[in-house]
Amino acid sequence: SDLNSDRNALLALRAAVGGRTFFWNTSNATPCNWAGVSCENNRVTVLRLPASSLSGELPSNTISNLTRLRTISLRFNRLSGPLPSDLSQLVELRNLYLQDNHFTGSIPSSLFSLHLMVRLDLSNNNFSGEIPSGFNNLTRLRSLLLENNQFSGSVPELKLPKLEQFNVSANNLNGSIPKSLEGMPVDAFAGNSLCGKPLHVCPGDATQPAIATDGIAIGNAHKKKKLSGGAIAGIVVGSVVGFLLLLLILFVLCRKRTGNNARSVDVATYKHPETEVAVEKPNADAENGGVNDGYSVAAAAAAAMTATGRGGESGGNGIKKLIFFGSDRLFNLEDLLRASAEVLGKGTFGTAYKAVLEMGTVVAVKRLKDVTISEMEFREKIDRVGEMDHENLVPLRAYYYSREEKLLVYDYMPMGSLSALLHGNKGAGRTPLNWEVRSGIALGTARGVEYLHSRGSSISHGNIKSSNVLLTKSYDARVSDFGLAQLVGPPTSPTRVAGYRAPEVTDPRRVSQKADVYSFGVLLLELLTGKAPTHALLNEEGVDLPRWVQSIVREQWTSEVFDLELLRYQSVEEEMVQLLQLAIDCAAQYPDHRPSMSEVCERIQELRRSSLRVTQEQSDPVNESD
Numbered sequence: 001s002d003l004n005s006d007r008n009a010l011l012a013l014r015a016a017v018g019g020r021t022f023f024w025n026t027s028n029a030t031p032c033n034w035a036g037v038s039c040e041n042n043r044v045t046v047l048r049l050p051a052s053s054l055s056g057e058l059p060s061n062t063i064s065n066l067t068r069l070r071t072i073s074l075r076f077n078r079l080s081g082p083l084p085s086d087l088s089q090l091v092e093l094r095n096l097y098l099q100d101n102h103f104t105g106s107i108p109s110s111l112f113s114l115h116l117m118v119r120l121d122l123s124n125n126n127f128s129g130e131i132p133s134g135f136n137n138l139t140r141l142r143s144l145l146l147e148n149n150q151f152s153g154s155v156p157e158l159k160l161p162k163l164e165q166f167n168v169s170a171n172n173l174n175g176s177i178p179k180s181l182e183g184m185p186v187d188a189f190a191g192n193s194l195c196g197k198p199l200h201v202c203p204g205d206a207t208q209p210a211i212a213t214d215g216i217a218i219g220n221a222h223k224k225k226k227l228s229g230g231a232i233a234g235i236v237v238g239s240v241v242g243f244l245l246l247l248l249i250l251f252v253l254c255r256k257r258t259g260n261n262a263r264s265v266d267v268a269t270y271k272h273p274e275t276e277v278a279v280e281k282p283n284a285d286a287e288n289g290g291v292n293d294g295y296s297v298a299a300a301a302a303a304a305m306t307a308t309g310r311g312g313e314s315g316g317n318g319i320k321k322l323i324f325f326g327s328d329r330l331f332n333l334e335d336l337l338r339a340s341a342e343v344l345g346k347g348t349f350g351t352a353y354k355a356v357l358e359m360g361t362v363v364a365v366k367r368l369k370d371v372t373i374s375e376m377e378f379r380e381k382i383d384r385v386g387e388m389d390h391e392n393l394v395p396l397r398a399y400y401y402s403r404e405e406k407l408l409v410y411d412y413m414p415m416g417s418l419s420a421l422l423h424g425n426k427g428a429g430r431t432p433l434n435w436e437v438r439s440g441i442a443l444g445t446a447r448g449v450e451y452l453h454s455r456g457s458s459i460s461h462g463n464i465k466s467s468n469v470l471l472t473k474s475y476d477a478r479v480s481d482f483g484l485a486q487l488v489g490p491p492t493s494p495t496r497v498a499g500y501r502a503p504e505v506t507d508p509r510r511v512s513q514k515a516d517v518y519s520f521g522v523l524l525l526e527l528l529t530g531k532a533p534t535h536a537l538l539n540e541e542g543v544d545l546p547r548w549v550q551s552i553v554r555e556q557w558t559s560e561v562f563d564l565e566l567l568r569y570q571s572v573e574e575e576m577v578q579l580l581q582l583a584i585d586c587a588a589q590y591p592d593h594r595p596s597m598s599e600v601c602e603r604i605q606e607l608r609r610s611s612l613r614v615t616q617e618q619s620d621p622v623n624e625s626d
């Protein structure tokens with residue numbers, strides 16, 4: 001076997017299934033440049049022809065002759081008939097995506113000799129027969145998706161230690177769900193006549209007799225009356241834990257009440273500066289504990305007032321006021337002072353609060369710490385930040401400066417940060433983030449950063465990371481925190497840079513545009529893998545996210561790196577791989593090897609256009625009918 005025999009196999013495939021393969025430039029001696037074909041070491045290793053209008057049967061001696069293939073993706077086509085029986089030659093195959101075709105017949109046993117298989121998606125076809133227990137040979141299998149077919153009989157016991165995704169819903173299966181699959185979600189089995197965990201109890205099970213050792217049947221009803229020692233212990237432990245929880249809730253409620261009282265003290269403090277000490281204390285609590293205390297902004301602002309002797313917007317010599325950018329002056333410092341507030345989080349530059357003003361306006365207030373530059377320098381720099389105006393930036397609305405307090409007022413972003421969206425709430429009720437949302441966030445963020453870079457070659461963001469990408473209700477990305485790195489002193493905490501900092505950056509206050517591109521590349525990897533760059537597992541191995549991804553891609557396990565949420569619902573791995581490649585380019589070791597942000601924007605835009613085409617083709621009725 002060599003590249004020439006791979007070429008012949010591809011030509012035979014083209015003759016059999018046609019579609020977009022007719023656009024292959026066959027005058028080109030090497031097939032490695034044909035659309036959807038990738039090679040390594042002079043052999044074809046990847047064949048991706050999703051939504052390519054392929055139709056007809058896959059004959060023997062076509063695909064199976066591409067013996068170095070690691071990934072085959074022929075999803076969303078009109079391929080029909082049975083799978084070829086000679087698949088056992090594909091000994092390197094890891095990923096087989098054949099979903100959304102019209103395949104029929106049973107699963108050929110040759111498939112079960114492909115020991116390296118990791119992802120197998122045969123869903124949305126017309127496969128029939130029993131689900132073979134031969135899947136047990138595929139010990140590396142992580143995804144087995146067989147839903148929406150005509151499989152019948154029972155579900156075999158599958159002991160696959162790495163299996164993460166499994167679905168046999170909407171088939172003609174019956175019988176009880178085997179023990180090894182009880183932990184899979186209910187949806188994995190829906191639309192069959194199956195019973196047992198995690199579905200309902202099998203008929204007869206509730207009354208089924210338990211067989212005693214002497215062979216005499218004892219009714220379950222009888223058994224139920226007795227509680228085992230373990231159950232009794234469980235009830236006791238449960239009650240104690242419940243009681244402790246109740247105590248904890250009472251304690252928290254009491255603290256809250258004390259906090260509310262403190263708030264009225266703060267406002268009073270504003271009017272009577274001599275009680276300054278009473279103001280500082282609750283603030284310090286908030287800083288230390290990060291508790292949502294409901295009064296901190298008022299306290300912070302009150303502290304500011306006491307420092308300057310007077311409050312309000314009266315202006316004049318020595319009197320500080322809230323300075324707004326633009327013409328909207330929707331509130332004044334007093335309004336901010338009266339606002340109810342909660343701590344959003346503590347960052348490198350200070351603490352962020354959500355403040356709800358009496359008239360209903362909601363803003364985010366950042367209370368800066370460690371500002372070491374002079375007032376004049378601060379005002380100059382913050383003016384430049386305030387000038388930035390782009391739909392993908394979080395607008396800075398106003399600021400307050402006094403010797404003791406520096407407050408920045410931003411628009412409040414109701415959906416929180418990308419970091420929280422990706423890594424928070426992993427359990428039930430989580431909305432999966434699909435390709436459309438993730439690639440849209442990538443593009444919005446890139447545009448925000450590109451805008452900053454376009455304002456001058458010395459302007460960079462300096463702190464690009466997922467907690468600084470905030471989201472609107474429609475999941476549009478807005479970049480925040482730009483320009484702050486230059487306002488504060490040297491970083492006191494390593495969180496500011498961990499995982500995102502380009503290797504050449506030594507002073508986090510002097511970050512070049514190319515270093516921003518690196519951080520953006522890490523953020524893209526985070527979006528695609530679902531892994532935080534500070535992921536404990538990665539760190540334990542002393543490997544950062546870019547190096548971890550690169551090592552996997554080098555080994556041709558590319559689809560291994562993607563977040564399962566992305567793989568499961570999408571038909572666009574081609575575009576996902578392209579975005580992954582872009583992320584790797586951005587996170588290149590040497591700054592000169594990294595693309596500019598405008599190139600990044602163009603590439604994301606292009607691959608989003610291409611994925612839109614794939615999605616449209618899928619729903620195109622002409623493609624479906626003939």
Ligand SMILES: Nc1ncnc2c1ncn2[C@@H]1O[C@H](COP(=O)(O)OP(=O)(O)OP(=O)(O)O)[C@@H](O)[C@H]1O
Binds near residue numbers: 345495
């Ligand atoms: N305008 C805003 N609207 C909604 N949430 C915000 C806003 N600004 C900040 N947050 C949230 O408040 C929290 C703290 O933000 P902050 O920017 O102070 O720290 P950070 O982003 O975690 O770190 P760093 O200071 O290094 O940027 C984060 O979870 C952030 O997502």
